[in-house]
Amino acid sequence: MLINDTLQILSSVLLFLCAMAQLRFALLLCVPLLFLSTGTFQNTNLILAVMSLERYVAIFYPLQRPTFWRSDRIWIIILSLWVISFTFPITEFFLGKQNPAADVLLSHVLCKAVVVNSLPVQGLFRAAVSVLFFAVVAVVILFTYVRILMETRKLRQDRASVRKALHTVLLHGLQLLLCMLAFxxxxxxxxxxxxxxxxxxxxxxxxYFCFILFPRFLSPLIYGFRDQSLRKHIQNRFARHPQKVRC
Incomplete structure (x- = not known):
């Protein structure tokens, strides 16, 4: 998640600065940047869904986890998420192959998605993919939240871990809402x-600052304040201790 968000911020900031400066450069350089920015943006949603499912599996199948959920096999899931996320922006780009401006990779253009992928079918495809991603992730998060919530009412022991998982899934839902601000x-x-x-x-x-960058900055802060050691460090850092008056 951290690597994905870091790449997303770096690529989106670079594209934003180039667009603000009206800098034109070759499609050969522009297209990979657009792929990286769009792919990492979509990948965030899939990561949220997988993290919610991981909490679900940990609660309901603590001793019988599927093979691909093991720590030595988790790379398969991560690789699958990246492949799925980057498949859609690549497909969107090649949908505009009949556009003469998109055929010449060495032509200099303003590196923006609405410029490179300017055909109506590409815009429709982009909107459909975004709605599909958010709908699937929302259903997964809602399902895991409801199931874990029902489990907390059944269990009499180890309720603390179940409640912690419930709060984690709720935070994933909050992150999804923050991502939706981009639209x-x-x-x-x-x-x-x-x-x-x-x-x-x-x-x-x-x-750009309020609806793309700011939500990305909030996510690590939210998870950081949940960490007890970090929260204790911040409290000790900013707490005002009354000084003892020496007589």
Missing amino acids: THPFTETLIVMHTKWLQEDIAFFN
Whole structure:
């Protein structure tokens, strides 16, 4: 998750800065960056679903875990997630093969998804994939949350671990909602244009910071504050201890 979010932030920041500077460069360099940014964005949703399922398996099958859930086989699941996530942006790009501008890999363009993948069928495919990803992940998280919630009412022992798993799945749902903020920027952009006189560059920066970068920064903070050692360190760091007055 950390590696995926780091790559997503690096690639999206680089693409955003290039777009703000109106920097044009070859499709041969632009397309891999778009693949990386889109693939890691979609991969976040799949990782959230798998993490929720991992909690579900740990609660319901503590002694009979499937083979691929073992620590020495988890790389198979991780590799599968990356392959699935990058399959869709690659497919979207090749759907526009009939576009003459997309055939010349050495042509210089403004590196934005709406420019490189400008055909209506590509936009429709992108929207359908996004809805599909979020719908599947939402169903998985909701299913695991309800099942673990029902299990907490049955168990009389080890309720602490079950409740911890319940809170973890709930946090995954919160992360999913934060990721969905990225799809609100067309509406916020319209509202800003209607009610303010901001420049286009200012609107783009506001949307990018609030609805793409900020949710990514919140995720590690949320998980960090759940860690008792880190929370204790922060409390000790910022707590104000009254000084003893020496007589």
